[in-house]
Amino acid sequence: MSALSQIPARGLERDPVTGPGGRAGDGGGTPAPARRRFPRPDYWSGVGLPGLLFVIAAFAVPMVVVVVKSLTDPSPENYAAIFSSAVYQRSVWDTLRMALVVTGLCLLIGYPYAYAMARSGRAMRTFLTVALMLAFWTSLLVRTYAWQIILNDTGIVNTVLREWLGLVSEPVRLIRTPFAVYIGMVHVLMPYAVLALFAQLRSIDPDVERAARGMGARPWRVFARVTLPLSLPGAVAGGVLVFVLALGFYITPQLLGGARQIYVGQAIMQQIEQFLKPGVGAAMAVLLFAAVLAVLAVAARFVGLGRILGVGMGRRR
Amino acid sequence: MTETETGTAPTGTPPTGIAPRTGSGARVELAGIVKTYGDVRAVDDVSLTVEPGQFLTLLGASGSGKTTLLRIIAGFVEADGGRVVLDGRDISQVPVHRREIGMVFQNYALFPHLSVAANVAFPLEMRRVRRRDRAALVERALEAVQLAGYGRRSPKELSGGQQQRVALARAIVARPPLLLMDEPLGALDRRLREAMQIEIRRLSRELGLTVINVTHDQEEALTMSDRIALLAGGRLVQYGTPEELYGLPNSEVTARFLGESNLFRGPVRHEGSEAVLALPHGRILVPGDARGEGEAVVVVRPSAIRIRPAGTGPSRPAVSEMPGVVSADIYAGDSRKVLVAGADGAELVVRCESGAPLPCAVGDEVVLEWDADSCHIIPGAA
Structure with a gap:
């Protein structure tokens, strides 16, 4: 099931670098030409057929299997079992809180980074992009184990605090806490937020900021009244993406989190592996999937789905 | 009070809360402006004076340095040498937001997230004009560009020409001593461009604005300007009235460029x-x-x-x-x-x-x- 919840993430890893020239016309002053709703069939789109077949075989079919299983293994009672389970309900709230905190942190830390990327010169931008992508290109597992080593009771942080600085006598409890999960998750998910914000910031016409300056706005007021509001669609797009990915995360909470916080991804795994109730696990997965779709549907009303899913694909028109 | 009346209003404290002005534009003096990018002298020792209320056009082909010069006057680009003097005050070191210069950009540069009225009110807001005074000033500026009643619309709903008018209203609403325009009509079609030329000229006369306009269009320069500064390769080739530049070109460059x-x-x-x-x-x-x-x-x-x-x-x-x-x-x-x-x-x-x-x-x-x-x-x- 974990692989299932990771699919959107993997799909988005292709070509994540937004080209420096990829300044789309969104947010500009001129009205966008109305796009045709039903374009004539484009036979070239046939080249997408193998990919479509793969998606159907690897995603749609298993999804149908999961839905069927959730209703028939042994019965739709699976759903009732979930809603009556206090443990599952707690894990839902824990998951929501975790996803919200991680999303907030990603945007808070990611915004200045994206801003620096958008406003620096070519060389600096390349450096910042590569630095961001290095994290992206490293295996999720490796990064998560690295955090384990860093945050362990005998890890780097505690060694420095205890042996070098002598600030504490007992090791500070870092690993197996929500804190460790937040750090690990932010590390994994922040690039999505940064890329969405970067694309949005780059699409802001520099003349609009110049105009504000010329009209007597101090630099910070230019930011507050012009740059920040114009970058909000990027924040929504990046935030939704991070939130949705965080909802279904499994590996990082499993390796860095404590036994007391069971997030939904782990709860699903537990049902299948420990309690041997694949039907209940499947029902949970269906609900998680439905929640993700709901979040996307709501967000799409504000910023357009293409912008959320198009993160890191160098939107060009 | 109408737009025209303000132009001749005595120096006193206007009820608007805007810094008192006589209504006439500023005297602008450029003295030995130099700007180099690498080995290229984008602006090469340009000196000229614009009298209050005059309409100056910086004319030249692309790469002539006209836009760089305008940006130096606005404060977006710092010159390597020379002075920009506004009404006797050297503003070369004054940051952009304290120069109080109105500017119209080629692509309008309207704030897409704000209504037309909020766009026009922006300079007033930045100058801390009281909120209840703003609405009247905004409406008057919109009237001046014949867009009365458009305040609640979004800039995105307007045509190119209308957006340009909003940009113009926004640039003049706070009565800047100097209005800068960077190819303001470049994106409009011919008919609209000619109508806007006349309108901009009427407005600047009525308000007594000093205007510095950048264009590569010699026709626009000849029609609109009191003075034309022809630039080529960063240098000021000829400076004078349209009649002088057309009738008495002092160089082959001028003769070829104008007509x-x-x-x-x-x-x-x-x-x-x-x-x-x-x-x-x-x-x-x-x-x-x-x-x-x-x-x-x-x-x-x-x-x-x-x-x-x-x-x-x-x-x-x-x-x-x-x-x-x-x-x-x-x-x-x-x-x-x-x-x-x-x-x-x-x-x-x-x-x-x-x-x-x-x-x-x-x-x-x-x-x-x-x-x-x-x-x-x-x-x-x-």
Whole structure:
């Protein structure tokens, strides 16, 4: 099931670098030409057929299997079992809180980074992009184990605090806490937020900021009244993406989190592996999937789905 | 109080809360402005003065330095040398947001997330005009650009011309002493552009604004300006009224840039009481006092030239002549443009009235003639 919840993430890893020239016309002053709703069939789109077949075989079919299983293994009672389970309900709230905190942190830390990327010169931008992508290109597992080593009771942080600085006598409890999960998750998910914000910031016409300056706005007021509001669609797009990915995360909470916080991804795994109730696990997965779709549907009303899913694909028109 | 009345209002505390102004624009002085990018001198020692209320156009091809110069005046670009003086005050070191200069951008640069009214109110907000005073000022500025009642719309709902008007209203609402415009009409179609030219000119006169406008369009420069500064390669080539630049170009660059022109260059030779250009073909008189020794360039505007068939005599005494072969005859509505391959190899342009019949056809040998005093000499062209 974990692989299932990771699919959107993997799909988005292709070509994540937004080209420096990829300044789309969104947010500009001129009205966008109305796009045709039903374009004539484009036979070239046939080249997408193998990919479509793969998606159907690897995603749609298993999804149908999961839905069927959730209703028939042994019965739709699976759903009732979930809603009556206090443990599952707690894990839902824990998951929501975790996803919200991680999303907030990603945007808070990611915004200045994206801003620096958008406003620096070519060389600096390349450096910042590569630095961001290095994290992206490293295996999720490796990064998560690295955090384990860093945050362990005998890890780097505690060694420095205890042996070098002598600030504490007992090791500070870092690993197996929500804190460790937040750090690990932010590390994994922040690039999505940064890329969405970067694309949005780059699409802001520099003349609009110049105009504000010329009209007597101090630099910070230019930011507050012009740059920040114009970058909000990027924040929504990046935030939704991070939130949705965080909802279904499994590996990082499993390796860095404590036994007391069971997030939904782990709860699903537990049902299948420990309690041997694949039907209940499947029902949970269906609900998680439905929640993700709901979040996307709501967000799409504000910023357009293409912008959320198009993160890191160098939107060009 | 209407827009026009404010222009002559006495210096006092206006009820608006805007810094008191006499209504007239600022005097702008540029002194030795220099800006280099790498090895390129984008602006090369430009000095000029704009009197209050004047409309100056910085004219030049792309890469002439006109936009850089405008950005230096606005404060977006820092000059390497020289001073920008506004009403006697050196503002070279004053940051952009404290220069209080109005600016119109080529792509309008409206705030897409704010309504039209909020866009226009922005400069007032930044200058801490009281909220209840803003609405009236905004409405008056929108009236001035004929967009009364559009305040609640989003800029995205407006046409290009309307957006440009909003940008204009936003630039003038706080009564800046100086209005800068960076190719403000470049994105509009011809008809709209001409209408806006007239409107901008009317507004700037009514408000007594000093305006500095950047364009590469010589027609726009000639129609709108009190003064034109022609720039080429970062240097100020000629500075004067439109009439001076068109009628008395001081260089080949000016003559070529402003309107069509035929240029003849050669050493001046004296023949009795007359001076002519010593050229292998034709006979080009050098009129007036500019008959010093050395080389001279004679500028002849296409409309000053008459065409007559080869082999006939001059229609008047004392005309300049140049033989050639008609290579094209282009009908252009109110006029007719005839291209003639001159005997010296250069292509010459003639403008005739389109009503009158042409005394020749393409391929005919002809003689071009013009009165000696209807040309202009660029002196000292060595």
